[in-house]
Amino acid sequence: MVNYRYLGNSGFKISEITYGNWVTHASQVGDDAAVATVHKALDLGITSFDTADAYANTAAEVVLAKALKGQERANLEIFTKVYWPIGKKGPNDQGLSRKHLMDGIHGSLRRLEVDYVDLYQAHRYDYETPLEETMQAFSDIVRQGKALYIGVSEWTAEQLRAGHALATDLGFQLVSNQPQYSALWRVIEEKVIPTSEELGMSQIVWSPLAQGVLTGKYLPGQPVPEGSRATDEKSGANFIKRFLNDDVLTAVQKLKPIADEAGITVAQLSLAWVLHNPNIAAALVGASRPEQLEDTVKASDITLDDATYAAVNDALSSVAVTDGAETDTVSPKSRPA
Structure with a gap:
């Protein structure tokens, strides 16, 4: 079963393996398969689910609702995000304006x-909207009871500090940041994590398996496996390209004997590595088939020793x-056209 961690400096707990539906629901897999994977996640003890309005241009939220229908609301932790263009993608269908x-x-x-x-999470930082406007709107959303907690995604340390100060002045707190983080992508360790620890914020990290590269299934000098994410332009192929070179894939193969020594899979080792950092509240995982989750959730019960x-x-x-x-390069300096 899956363990829980507090989100930031709050009393709110989330499952440290959280189910995310970025590239799967309403995109990579059909609705029936999506429902089956969510039900499997629930069976395995995952109660936290992350989505965004931009995923499949709002359709992923609809599929998640279908999959969670009939579940006791109080026993679920549901996250979503806002920023990227949605709907007709007009000038006010994007960003972090109050509108x-x-x-x-x-x-x-x-x-x-x-x-x-x-x-409720700011999916990126909006350079075109005054931060005061954004944080006031978040404050009102919390006071109206439409969101219990507020987080952000891929904000820099300086942005976190400024947003946290405004939130404190407005009587609520930023509790989380959702950045990319894995044993191959560690850019938040220098500034974002220390700043977050100081401010009482946690990380909910995406791509903890580097889009599947840290499972060890991609081999140097070999074609990518048929049906893998690297072959599907709708399921994150562009994001995985940076890792698909022989230097990276050769290094990843060195994880196999380490995992074997620990008696776990490479995927479990990679997830346990992420969760080894106490500032990480949860690792986001997705699945196109229910059985994929059976392996990954076991990482919640693995504590790596310092040597591993x-x-x-x-x-x-x-x-x-x-x-x-x-x-500093993740949030667009202007809203997408």
Whole structure:
């Protein structure tokens, strides 16, 4: 079963393996398969579910609602996000303006068929909207009971600090950040994690398996497996390309003997490596088939000793990206056209 961790400096607990439906629901898999994977997640003890209005242009939220129908609402933690263009993608159908945040929360609640979301997240930083406007709107959404907690995604350390200060002045708190993080992509370690620890914020990390590369299934010098994410332009193929070179894939193969020594799979080792960091509240995992979750959730019961953690670092030291400046490049400097 899956263990729980507090989200930031709050009393709110989430499952440390959280189910995310970014590239699967209403895109990579049909609705029946999506429902089956969510039901499997529930059976395995996952109660936290992450989505976004932009996933499949709002359709992923609809599919998640279908999959969770009939579940006791109080026993679920439902997260969604707002920022990227949705719907007709007009000038006010994007960003973090008060207009879009209010339209966004109402649309997400309607599609998810709930009265509130547990966590509402700014999907990126909006350079075109005053931060004061954004945080005031979030404050009002919390006071109206439409979201219980507020988080962000891929904000820099400086942005986290400024947003946290405004939230505190407005009487609520930022509890989380949702960045990319894995043993191959460690850019948040330099500034974002130390700042978050200081501010009482946690990370809910996406791509903890580097889009599947950290399962060890992609082999150097070999074609990518048929049906894998690397072959499907709708399921994150562009995101995986940066890792599909022989230097990275050769280094990842060094994880196999480390995992064998620990009696676990490479995927479990990679997830346990992420969860070894106490500032990580949850690792987001997805699945196109229910049986994929059976392997990954077992990472919740694995505690790596320091020697194993160090062995992973040594194996990937020549290929892991650690430059904290990468965090400055994620949010667009202007809203998408």
